[in-house]
Structure formats: structure tokens, C-alpha cells
Amino acid sequence: MKVQSSSEFKLQREVEYGTPEQNQTVKEIVAAIKKEGDTALLRYTERFDGVTLTPDALRVTPKELEAAYSRVEESFVTAIRAAAVNIRSFHARQKRNSWMDLQPDGTILGQIIRPLKRVGVYVPGGKAAYPSSVLMNVIPAQIAGVPEIVMVTPPATGGKAGIDPYILVAAAEAGVHEIYRVGGAQAIAALAFGTESIEPVDKICGPGNIYVALAKREVYGAVDIDSIAGPSEIVVLADDSAEPGYVAADLLSQAEHDEMASAILVTPSHELAYAVAAEVERQLLELPRQSIARASVEAYGAIIIVEDIEEGISVVNRLAPEHLEIVTADPMGLLGSIENAGAIFLGPYSSEPVGDYFAGPNHIIPTNGTARFSSPVDVDDFIKKSSLIYYSKEALLRDGHSIIELARREGLEGHARAIEIRLENEGKGGDSHGEQ
Amino acid sequence: MKVQSSSEFKLQREVEYGTPEQNQTVKEIVAAIKKEGDTALLRYTERFDGVTLTPDALRVTPKELEAAYSRVEESFVTAIRAAAVNIRSFHARQKRNSWMDLQPDGTILGQIIRPLKRVGVYVPGGKAAYPSSVLMNVIPAQIAGVPEIVMVTPPATGGKAGIDPYILVAAAEAGVHEIYRVGGAQAIAALAFGTESIEPVDKICGPGNIYVALAKREVYGAVDIDSIAGPSEIVVLADDSAEPGYVAADLLSQAEHDEMASAILVTPSHELAYAVAAEVERQLLELPRQSIARASVEAYGAIIIVEDIEEGISVVNRLAPEHLEIVTADPMGLLGSIENAGAIFLGPYSSEPVGDYFAGPNHIIPTNGTARFSSPVDVDDFIKKSSLIYYSKEALLRDGHSIIELARREGLEGHARAIEIRLENEGKGGDSHGEQ
Structure with a gap:
């Protein structure tokens, strides 16, 4: 050194954006899945993974999950359980409550915190199949309260048919029971847009090769994605x-x-x-x-x-x-x-x-100098916030003129009138604070 | 209706991604700013805004900020001050503390919350120059503790030379004192990569036309950006x-x-x-x-x-x-x-x-159905988190073997050895919990 x-x-520092050919391939795959659903998904699985499946064989069965336990060492199960306890305990401290600010005039303002509804986790096959990454992606989503967490992973691992049993055990330990044996850009597109067999998700996370990364970029907007790791x-x-x-x-x-x-x-x-x-x-x-x-x-x-x-x-x-x-x-x-x-x-x-x-802290962490402005994966990545505004009549009568002033300065007369029509109706007689 | x-x-629902020509133009502008700095920035300002500037005229002076107050109505200042009080009060409730989890064995885990260091706010000129948006972008960053907030806005407003005085007053009321009269893709590139006159930032937010939106996409990764509003x-x-x-x-x-x-x-x-x-x-x-x-x-x-x-x-x-x-x-x-x-x-x-x-709640809110997975702008958009791990010797001696087990299952022997070398050195004799 x-x-x-x-x-x-x-x-x-180098960032990979893929070749024009790779970008074109990914665009075609995503468009085909969007249009043809399962048909395209099975076709690409045959072409890229060399595995021929029927639609009802896409989903990993409870039996397979169970069988995976007999293919791994007891010491592995013990270790991954201990890790899961620590990861759960750390992420549980990140959970936040919805909150309200109750004002004396009856106005209520607040922020509502809700989990995303459905999240997809990509798990690579081959040498990059890391059971620890399953925990690091799934547990924060669970703690956030995401009710549906689905995993996709290629149907073959490093030349061998079948999903790595360590990955399946990690998924079961994390509590994921909806797993599909699909990988690559076709799996990302299926998660984003749905097929006959796979319901679409709200967010896709997890690492993958260049095709997976490009597919995530391609579907971003239709769904949320995690950051593309360097x-x-x-x-x-x-x-x-x-x-x-x-x-x-x-x-x-x-x-x-x-x-x-x-x-x-x-x-x-x-x-x-x-x-x-x-x-x-x-x-x-x-x-x-x-x-x-x-x-x-x-x-x-x-x-x-x-x-x-x-x-x-x-x-x-x-x-x-x-x-x-x-x-x-x-x-x-x-x-x-x-x-x-x-x-x-x-x-x-x-x-x-x-x-x-x-x-316990997450091992998915910003790379390539982006720690300047981004953060390790945590529970916040699996929630969404809504603002809450419950304005009281008293508050509107008090503040209405300021709101009208600001709207008119921006040339938005319709905004001003939405307030004005209420002041006109409620201000005279309707105002319970008015003198009798 | x-x-x-x-x-x-x-x-x-439609999303605008720009024409290939617009994308090409933006790529050229960004590359030129990156390469030539101020020279390119002034050239594009002349070309697109019809305003010829010297480098030392880029920054809005304290005198101009002051003068803007004499060009707006007193009622506007009163109203925007009242709005700023409410927006500050609402966003102040979002501020979070760094936290630690102190474990009995001496281990400390935690999350450190810090503000971004420098944030750029884009404010459009012309009819889309909204003073309220200045407050909605700047105040959450301030509450987060961002020490440097800089604003850019085109040097002419709707055919008239000079920056809209309402925008300048809103900036001054929000507490922004570093303002540059540049707009368009060239302003975004200057914020992302810096020029002789403008220091680069960590994040760029604020709305703009299609060129601004494309430029934000183009510089994303070098800096963070807010979402592109529909x-x-x-x-x-x-x-x-x-x-x-x-x-x-x-x-x-x-x-x-x-x-x-x-x-x-x-x-x-x-x-x-x-x-x-x-x-x-x-x-x-x-x-x-x-x-x-x-x-x-x-x-x-x-x-x-x-x-x-x-x-x-x-x-x-x-x-x-x-x-x-x-x-x-x-x-x-x-x-x-x-x-x-x-x-x-x-x-x-x-x-x-x-x-x-x-x-008080922010008016920058996810559009186009993205409320399914994203949230209104808030203080969280201007912070970054770091995980903290201070593992004690006792904890390492206790957990080391599980860590080694997991590392070996993933084929990462170097990871296992980083733990093993410590267990070997510290475990014998060095272990204060060992029996004498």
C-alpha cells in the first residue's frame, strides 16, 4: 500500500451508468414486462437464467422455505437470529409517531406518519447473495410497519439451480413469506408495474448488478427506489x-x-x-x-x-x-x-x-462521497408523511386577510377568492365571536 | 365540469422529460459551467436572460435587499412575516436529536443527526416567482441548522430587468443573504459544481422550468436534489x-x-x-x-x-x-x-x-400520485444521519464468533479475520472476564 x-x-471515484447497449436492453425488458406481464417475465427468466417456469411455479412455497433450514448449519441459524435481534432493537428506536399541534383557537396542525403499503426487496444471486443484506433491507421496513414485504431473487445461484438456502433462511427469519424466483431487470419491472402473478409495490430496494441498477433508475417515479450503491x-x-x-x-x-x-x-x-x-x-x-x-x-x-x-x-x-x-x-x-x-x-x-x-445499525450506507447529503437505510426510508391542517373558523377569520394579501401578490386571484367567499359568508352574523 | x-x-397523468434537444442543451450547459466556471455562467446569462454582468455583479448587494423593502407594500411585509412565524413554528416541531443507546457492557450505538452544510434554493423568475415558495424552501433548511443557504434567481423578471422585489423581501425575511442573479440550467450547474464566484452546495431545491428540472436531474449524484414537481x-x-x-x-x-x-x-x-x-x-x-x-x-x-x-x-x-x-x-x-x-x-x-x-405545513408536496411513497418537504430533507458504533471489548469477545460465522457463510474471509485477530490477541489474558 x-x-x-x-x-x-x-x-x-467512478460511477457506472452502463453502456448504451445495456441501457437499451433494460428499456426493452421493462417495456415488455409492462405490456406482456408474466409471459415476458417467464421468457426472460428462461433466456437469462436458463430456467423454464410456469406462472404458478414463480412463487417459492412454504415447503421450500422449510426445506432450506435442513440445508444450512445450526450455527448459522443461531448467528443470524442473534443478528436479527440486534438489528430489530436498533431500528425500533427510529420509529416515530404521528403528531399534532393543538392550538387554543381549535386549529389542529400535524404530521401523519404511515408505513408504505408494499415494498419489494431485490436479492442478487450468485456470489453476491448475502443473507445479511436480506435482514438489513427487510427489518427496517417491518419496523416501519410495512404490511406487505416481497422478495425477488434469481432462480439459480452461481450456476446451480435453486435459490441459495442461506438466503431463504434469512428471509424466513426476517419474516418474509412472499418470495418470487425472478431476477434481473425483469424482476424490477415486475415489482414496479405488476404482472398476473406479482402485485406491484410502492418501493424497490436492494442491491444488484448493472442491469438491476439501470432497471431501478428506469422505473423510478412509478415507484420509489433506494439509492444506487457505489x-x-x-x-x-x-x-x-x-x-x-x-x-x-x-x-x-x-x-x-x-x-x-x-x-x-x-x-x-x-x-x-x-x-x-x-x-x-x-x-x-x-x-x-x-x-x-x-x-x-x-x-x-x-x-x-x-x-x-x-x-x-x-x-x-x-x-x-x-x-x-x-x-x-x-x-x-x-x-x-x-x-x-x-x-x-x-x-x-x-x-x-x-x-x-x-x-444493529444498517450496513446499507451512502457510498461515493454521498454521505455529505444522504444517510444509511433506516425506518424513515419506509414511511411517508402527510401534513394535517384542520383550521378553525376563528383562525380563518383572524388570518384570512393575510392569506388574501399573499395570494394577490402572487397573482393567484382564485386562491384569494377561496378565502374571501368564506370571510364574506361567515364573517357577518355567522361569526360566533361577533357582538350581538 | x-x-x-x-x-x-x-x-x-403526464410527466415531462423534455425533448432530446432540451436534454442535449442542458448537458452542454452543465459541461460548460463545470469546465469554464464564471466565464460560461456570464455567457449563458447574457444569451438567455439578455443581461450582461461582470463576476462581481453576480451577487445581490445588501443595499439592493434593503431597497426592495421600499418597493413593496407594508401589508405584504406584515403578511409574509406572520406566515414565516407559522412556518417556523410548524417545522421546529420536526427537529430531531441525535440519540444513543448505552448498553450495560459499555457498547454505545446511536444515530447522529446533522444538518447539511450548504444548500442552494432555486427561485424562478417571471410569473412563477412566488415569495411563499422562498419561505417554504428556506425555513425547513434553517430549522435543520443548515449554516449556509444560498439563493439563485434569474436577473430579469418577466421582461423587466432586476429581481422581483417581493422575492428579495421574502429572502431577507427568511434570512437568506447570499443571493446570485443567475437562473436556468447554468445556475443549477454553478450550484452543483461551483464557479469562481459561487461555492458549490450539497443539495439543490426549488421549482423551475423544464431546463431547470433537467439540469437538476443531470447534476443529481454530485449533489442531492429535491423531487421534480409535477x-x-x-x-x-x-x-x-x-x-x-x-x-x-x-x-x-x-x-x-x-x-x-x-x-x-x-x-x-x-x-x-x-x-x-x-x-x-x-x-x-x-x-x-x-x-x-x-x-x-x-x-x-x-x-x-x-x-x-x-x-x-x-x-x-x-x-x-x-x-x-x-x-x-x-x-x-x-x-x-x-x-x-x-x-x-x-x-x-x-x-x-x-x-x-x-x-405552517410545507406547500411543497408530492404530486402525480407519488404521495404513495413520498412526503411533503420538511426538516428531514435537510439533515443527514450517521450511524455510531462504539463496541466494547466485552461485547466483541461475546459476539465475535457469531460475526465470524456470518462472514464465512458469505465467503468474506477478510471480514472474519478482522474479528479473529482481535479475539486471538485479546481473548487470552487480555479478557478481563476470563478466570485467573
Whole structure:
């Protein structure tokens, strides 16, 4: 890993928008599903997944869900249950109530908070089939109160027929019982517009390949979508107190995700910088995903030496990383200065995988510097708010003239008259506050 | 206005995505601003607004802001101040605190809530220059704690040189003091990427014409944007208790916005239906914006007769209107059944303009049926959240094996090792809970 000064360092960021051909393919798939429904859905499933299905075989049966349990280890079920408890407990604290402001004149203003009605979760097949992501997408929606949560996932996993049993167990543990074996852009279109077999949803979330991402962009507006995730990132801000072996392991746990992942150490300590660089080399050699991690470290990794922790903080705020670890003598003391970071891990024991799998906060976190203006997935992503206005007669008689004034200044006479007709009718005699 | 049954009624909805030429123009403008900064910004301002500026004339001076007050009526200042008080008071109730969950083992989990750092508000020129929209965009950002709020608006208003003084007064009353006289796609690009004169922002909000909307789409990702608003909509759900003149006036206040606005009455009462139809005709004749309102009513207006209020509610939920008025004998009794509506106005005195200008809730509300999954603008639109994980040694030693189990099932050995290296080091001897 290259050690460099903060002035030498230049962040490489790339966003994939797909080729014109990929965009065209996705447009065609979405249009076909919208027009032909199940017929197109089954045709694309045959073409892209090599699996021939009838409409009534689209939905995963309760029996299959049950059978999945016999195909996974007991220790996995125990671990994912413990993770689910923590994720539920953390997200339950985010739930908000509808509220009202009752005014003495009888006016009531408020905000009504309701869950979305139906949410679709995409779960990729193949190597990117992560049971933990099932929990991270489903549980916040459940806590929000979404009554219908539906999952789609390709009918084959990494060349093998059938859905990964770990995914099915994670779905069952999360409480999802409506699962369809469809994937790709065709699954996204089916969720957005519905087919004979799949009812349309209000929001689609979950990661996927470039076709899935492009399809989500394409259907956005008809339904809501979550953000399109970029490659994963970690920045570790550390001082002399950090253990080089831990820092190197955490950097590599990010780098092994994919060749475009970015792992960066920011430190004022020359000693730590070179010790971590050596540890990274040493640990890399033993990693099963060595070639991915090495490519990531070489292209997007960096060890940046800064003047002091203050300069380190300003580098962090500029990077606005998805994951930030602060491993210094007093990490809480720096928390107030962090402006931009999706998830902040403090101290030597808050290794990033603790958050990826277990602690409770969501692992779907803004990437690519978007932590500047966006947030990890939470319960708020699965609710909608309505404003409530119950104006009293007294309030309208009192405020009507100001409302008319503002409407007329904007040239909206119809707005002014909607108030005026009431003042004229109710103001004289109808006003219970008028003198007799 | 045509009276029809709910089965006859078909909602017309259109979304404007711009012509290929408009899209091309916007792409060119954005690229030029990104590359040339002020030079391009001034060139486009000359070309599109017919105003020649030097870089140091871009920013509106304190003197101009002051002078604007002498060009507006005292009654306007009084009214907009009263509105600002209400809007502030309503939005202040939305502010949330960062929170922590302190666990007995020393672990701390939480969510940190911070304001965005810098927000840009676009204010259109010409006839769409609405002082009320300045308040509705700026105040939630202020309440969120955004330290830098900057406004852009075209240098000429409806053929006249100079910015509308009502807009400037609204900005000053809202507390915005950084204002640039630039508009169109070039202003959006300048906010997103910055120029020599204008620092880049984290989020851009505010309405605009098709070029502004396309430019916002184009820069999304580099910065956050608010939603792209469609034409305005109102649905009135009313029974016999409603006053036909009030209902007609409220429908027309929506219809006068633009030819594509939609005003719909849903009622089980034949009597009310025909009385409102007659009132709409009568009131239309007296409206200054009669031709706009008439076009809207004819193309997108409807009076829908339903079997009963329950069927009316299901029509409302299907429409998911931006504005919903419930004018029935007991409107609060129906509130629980409304699933989809951006803003809900209850009772005879909650005329929609009360909410447009004055009551306090935001008037920027999801259109085009998107109330199914999105919400009026509020303080949440100007904050970002960071997850906080401070895991204790005790917790890591307790949970480490579950985390390793989950990581290995996902094939992410690097994740497992980041935990394992700590368990190996700290577990033996380092574990204060170990037996001596």
C-alpha cells in the first residue's frame, strides 16, 4: 500500500451508468414486462437464467422455505437470529409517531406518519447473495410497519439451480413469506408495474448488478427506489495508539469486497503508516480473495500521512466515507468534528464487520462521497408523511386577510377568492365571536 | 365540469422529460459551467436572460435587499412575516436529536443527526416567482441548522430587468443573504459544481422550468436534489354538509395554477355534485386566470359520484393526491382511512390556500400520485444521519464468533479475520472476564 502525504493524494471515484447497449436492453425488458406481464417475465427468466417456469411455479412455497433450514448449519441459524435481534432493537428506536399541534383557537396542525403499503426487496444471486443484506433491507421496513414485504431473487445461484438456502433462511427469519424466483431487470419491472402473478409495490430496494441498477433508475417515479450503491469504502483515522494488525485487517476486509472498493488509512503517525503497510502485505498473502483485495488496494487504497489529527479530520470530511473507523486514544473526543461519514466506528473493538453483520445499525450506507447529503437505510426510508391542517373558523377569520394579501401578490386571484367567499359568508352574523 | 361515476373516470397523468434537444442543451450547459466556471455562467446569462454582468455583479448587494423593502407594500411585509412565524413554528416541531443507546457492557450505538452544510434554493423568475415558495424552501433548511443557504434567481423578471422585489423581501425575511442573479440550467450547474464566484452546495431545491428540472436531474449524484414537481392537484372528498360555493372556489384555486393542474370532487351526493358543477361555471366567469383554469378543469378536472364515502376513500387512496380536502360532517372520523395524500385539509375552513400560504405545513408536496411513497418537504430533507458504533471489548469477545460465522457463510474471509485477530490477541489474558 502506498504511503503518501495528503497533498499527493487524489481520490479516484467512478460511477457506472452502463453502456448504451445495456441501457437499451433494460428499456426493452421493462417495456415488455409492462405490456406482456408474466409471459415476458417467464421468457426472460428462461433466456437469462436458463430456467423454464410456469406462472404458478414463480412463487417459492412454504415447503421450500422449510426445506432450506435442513440445508444450512445450526450455527448459522443461531448467528443470524442473534443478528436479527440486534438489528430489530436498533431500528425500533427510529420509529416515530404521528403528531399534532393543538392550538387554543381549535386549529389542529400535524404530521401523519404511515408505513408504505408494499415494498419489494431485490436479492442478487450468485456470489453476491448475502443473507445479511436480506435482514438489513427487510427489518427496517417491518419496523416501519410495512404490511406487505416481497422478495425477488434469481432462480439459480452461481450456476446451480435453486435459490441459495442461506438466503431463504434469512428471509424466513426476517419474516418474509412472499418470495418470487425472478431476477434481473425483469424482476424490477415486475415489482414496479405488476404482472398476473406479482402485485406491484410502492418501493424497490436492494442491491444488484448493472442491469438491476439501470432497471431501478428506469422505473423510478412509478415507484420509489433506494439509492444506487457505489463500490464500498473505508477510511481509518488512527494515531499511535492503534494496533497495526487490526487496522490492516479492517482495511483488507473492505478491500476484499471488490476491485473497486477503497480502503484508506489517514494518520499523523509515520510509524503506524509503515507498520500498517507491512501488515497489509503480510495479511494479503493469506487471504482467499487476495487478488480482488490486492487490485483494490493498488488502485483505490492509500495510506495518507497528515500533519496532525485535525488535518486528518479535514481529509475525512472531504472524503465523506461510507465507513469511518476512528482508532485514536480518545475517539469520542473527535466525534463532534466529523461532518461527513455514513457509519462511524469508534475504538479498537469496533471493527467494521461488527457493523456489517451484527451490532444493529444498517450496513446499507451512502457510498461515493454521498454521505455529505444522504444517510444509511433506516425506518424513515419506509414511511411517508402527510401534513394535517384542520383550521378553525376563528383562525380563518383572524388570518384570512393575510392569506388574501399573499395570494394577490402572487397573482393567484382564485386562491384569494377561496378565502374571501368564506370571510364574506361567515364573517357577518355567522361569526360566533361577533357582538350581538 | 363533467359529472361522472367512479368507473367512468380515468386519471390523466403526464410527466415531462423534455425533448432530446432540451436534454442535449442542458448537458452542454452543465459541461460548460463545470469546465469554464464564471466565464460560461456570464455567457449563458447574457444569451438567455439578455443581461450582461461582470463576476462581481453576480451577487445581490445588501443595499439592493434593503431597497426592495421600499418597493413593496407594508401589508405584504406584515403578511409574509406572520406566515414565516407559522412556518417556523410548524417545522421546529420536526427537529430531531441525535440519540444513543448505552448498553450495560459499555457498547454505545446511536444515530447522529446533522444538518447539511450548504444548500442552494432555486427561485424562478417571471410569473412563477412566488415569495411563499422562498419561505417554504428556506425555513425547513434553517430549522435543520443548515449554516449556509444560498439563493439563485434569474436577473430579469418577466421582461423587466432586476429581481422581483417581493422575492428579495421574502429572502431577507427568511434570512437568506447570499443571493446570485443567475437562473436556468447554468445556475443549477454553478450550484452543483461551483464557479469562481459561487461555492458549490450539497443539495439543490426549488421549482423551475423544464431546463431547470433537467439540469437538476443531470447534476443529481454530485449533489442531492429535491423531487421534480409535477402539475398541482387537489381532490375534495365531500358530502351533503359541504357548501358548494366553497368547494367550487377551492377546486378553482387549484385549477388556476396551470393548464395541467387537476381538480377533482369525489362525493356520494348527486345534489352537491351538480351544485358544485354550476358554481364552478359561475365562479369561472369572474376569474382573471379564467382561460388557464378552464383548460385545467376541462382536461384534468372531474366530479366523481361514488356509492358512499367508503368508495370515495378508496378513490382518494388510488389517486394519492397532492392536496386532499375532506369536507364531511365528521372529517376527523375519516382520517384513519386515508392511506395516500400529501396534505390533508379537514373541515369547511381549511381551504387549500390556508396551507399554501399560511398555516405552517410545507406547500411543497408530492404530486402525480407519488404521495404513495413520498412526503411533503420538511426538516428531514435537510439533515443527514450517521450511524455510531462504539463496541466494547466485552461485547466483541461475546459476539465475535457469531460475526465470524456470518462472514464465512458469505465467503468474506477478510471480514472474519478482522474479528479473529482481535479475539486471538485479546481473548487470552487480555479478557478481563476470563478466570485467573
